Amino acid sequence: MGTNGYAHPETLVDTEWLAAHLDDPTVRVIDVDEDTTAFEHAHIPGAVGWNWTTDLHAAVGRDYLDRDALGDLLAAAGVADDTTVILYGGNKNWFAAYAYWILRLRGFNKAKLLDGGRKKWELESRGMTRMVTEHRRTDYTVTGQENPQFRAMRSEVLGRVGSAARMVDVRSPEEYRGERLAPPHLPQEQAQVPGHIPGAANVPWSQAANEDGTFKSADELRELFTGKGIVPEREVIAYCRIGERSSHTWFALHELLGYPDVKNYDGSWTEYGSLVRAPVELG
Secondary structure, rough: OOOOOOHHHEEEEEEHHHHOOOOOEEEEEEEOOOOOOOOOOOOOOOEEEEOOOOOOOOOOOOOOHHHHHHHHHHHHHHOOOOOOEEEEEEEHHHHHHHHHHHHOOOOOOOOEEEEOHHHHHHOOOOOOOOOOOOOOOOOOOOOOOHHHOOOOOOOHHHHHHHOOOEEEEEEOOHHHOOOOOOOOOOOOOOOOOOOOOOOOOOHHHHHHHHOOOEEEOOOHHHHHOOOOOOOOOOOOOEEEEOOOOOHHHHHHHHHHOOOEEEEOOOOHHHHOOOOOOOOOOOO
């Protein structure tokens, strides 16, 4: 595939490449979708389905699987030391990007996104199945170092308000302005108040993708973000409602454009919009 000027083109594979590697024993395809029933209805042959709500999150408390638990999840999917994981999903890969960010956060570095995800695969009339493939369990453990520099926590975000760091709110304009608390197809709850972090730029996450779900070129992405003051010379913190849409933006900025200091604030507006006396802007 063409590199499109990306800083790290190796973080993506295209549909042609994946179609040619479906029978490669060193490749494991994993389906992660907002619609947790999508895998049951149809998926790429040989893929493993992960439910983002139950498979990636800790059973108690709001956090992700630790390294040991994540290693166990990967082992159950048949991942070995020489395996490359290809993640894909619907809606321009937003939850696939979320899974990718969690894997990288915990130190698993052999993951890539299928550029265009489920939509592009289906647009090209490539094979889908309902058959679930059983993969032999391995004894895999995650050995890479964790990457806490990819994650912004509440205290850090509060300390950056009004600083030289650039916040990028990747929610819809309606959420940013305080007219909604969540996307229209979701319950309008969780955060206690509407609005956005003062000084945050609004760059809706989906603007980084083309109609077929693929990422825009590096030149297009650079124009999109620098036009809102999101430049590589500044620390960038991306947020949304629960951290999944901002994972997509983190991928575009860190992996594709090579911005050196990009964090995903996965607490996002669900956390920030419920903090007592935290500064908030409307409009």
